Amino acid sequence: MADDSLQPAVPAAARVHPAKRRVVIADVKPTVPARHYDLVSRRIAEAPHAQAMKASEVTMQPGAWAEGHVHPEHEQLFIVLSGTMGLRIEGAELRLGPGEAALVLPGELHENFNTASGETTYLVISAKVVARSGP
Numbered sequence: 001m002a003d004d005s006l007q008p009a010v011p012a013a014a015r016v017h018p019a020k021r022r023v024v025i026a027d028v029k030p031t032v033p034a035r036h037y038d039l040v041s042r043r044i045a046e047a048p049h050a051q052a053m054k055a056s057e058v059t060m061q062p063g064a065w066a067e068g069h070v071h072p073e074h075e076q077l078f079i080v081l082s083g084t085m086g087l088r089i090e091g092a093e094l095r096l097g098p099g100e101a102a103l104v105l106p107g108e109l110h111e112n113f114n115t116a117s118g119e120t121t122y123l124v125i126s127a128k129v130v131a132r133s134g135p
Helices: none
Strands: 039-045 053-060 065-069 074-082 085-089 092-096 101-104 110-114 120-128
Touching: 053 110, 074 085, 085 101, 092 101
Parallel strands: none
Antiparallel strands: 039 053, 053 120, 065 110, 074 101, 074 120, 085 092, 085 110
């Protein structure tokens, strides 16, 4: 008897071949997302390759910031690679350095800003929260 829990959640016809999922971050065209005026983002993962997640490498210049906003259906994980990032979540301020991370839950007002004297680079991973059925 087959274990259904080991079956892939994505139908075979919709899957992208693993060889096409490799991303060279330096080759990704940088963009400036709306309401995030002072940063440059390189989208690493998103549809059609990723089903519920988006991931970006972001660089902020000294003094740069992203204004307060909310993602009603997404949680976000910020992981600092270099520099120092300030992250304000629902009015509580955190300072994150290299190797530190913080989670923003759906519906939380948040903003982030560079507190370093040089560039700050971080990863931001966003995933849509899906209601679970059962325990």
